[in-house]
Amino acid sequence: MTLSDLLSGKALPLISDLIVLVILSLMLVMSIRLWQDRRKRAYRSLTVSICIVMAHYGLQLYFHLAEPASGAATYWTSVLKIVSFLLVNMGVYQLYNPTLPRHRVLFVFFLALTFAVSLLHVFVPHWFAGTEAQERLLQDIGLELYLFVLIFLGFYLISPFIGQTGKYQAALTVYFTGHIAHVLNQYVFGGEQTALGLLEHVLPIAFYFLLFMLLFDRVVELMHAIYSTSITDGLTRLYNRKFFDKRVTQYVQRGYPVAVMFSDIDNFKKLNDTKGHHVGDEVLKQVADILRQESEECGVAGRYGGEEMVVLVTDPAVNIAEFAEHVRRRVESETTVTVSLGCCKIRRGMTAEELIRRADEAMYKAKTSGKNKVVSYG
Incomplete structure (x- = not known):
């Protein structure tokens, strides 16, 4: 069998469906893991939607391998194609957005509309007097055109509300092109155009590959967000105490000549009591931004x-x-508060805990001897 025979013969749809099923299987594994780890309704819905899409392609694969599908089987395959498209796009939306009652109502509406349009399959033979082949083509024309409507609604209703708009729009464009190729080939050229047939069966692979990449990127985003949350402070976005202590220990154990600066905002309790906690939070974020900017190229900043x-x-x-004094001057000039700072450079035999404690003690000395100053240990 030559490549030309492969691309133009009956093997092409079979190969296409098999590849799509492999991609869907990978997506299913990821969605199940997301559901198990996070127990969100969105991931359960995505898992169900992928299963239904797999059922659609499994049914198509069965008809490619077995006897040609009957009229009823073709009808249910077409309906399942629309339902699976609705479900998988709803699943993509739920990856980035909470599912509200109005979303479920909208989904049920389009599902009901799908079955309403599919009734043309039943009524066309009574309305149209033509050959059996012509009737069979017209029976599913309503669903074919309805799918175009759903694709454009995906651009309008879903694309603006997900985090990977470009990738999702590319996937819809690929699906749209593949569906145009299918409709033209079936209704204009009678299935005789090899190029259109190739597009019809290859582009769905590209569509589901792009959706797989979208899901994969979303998993990476979630993993990064979980990791970031576990090591940073929610208010200031500085590293938290546990992570900071770990980094100090790593550097000290490796023998690096590191130093620690400890800072404390002067009269912070009074600020909270008189101005309110929202003002205190803003001050914390301002000071944290200064520390982050100053330490960006020379170290690590954290909230202790x-x-x-x-x-x-x-x-x-x-x-x-000098570094601590520069920070002190910036806080004094750029915010409404001042800070007391203590610093300590590591010495031979000093542990990470000692290094942090000495810097803390130096800060306490600055605090009790006038505030808004820098005190170095030793």
């Missing part, structure tokens, strides 16, 4: 608890006392 923030300076070229 309350109004206490810390910086691990990993660049040996940075003078920790």
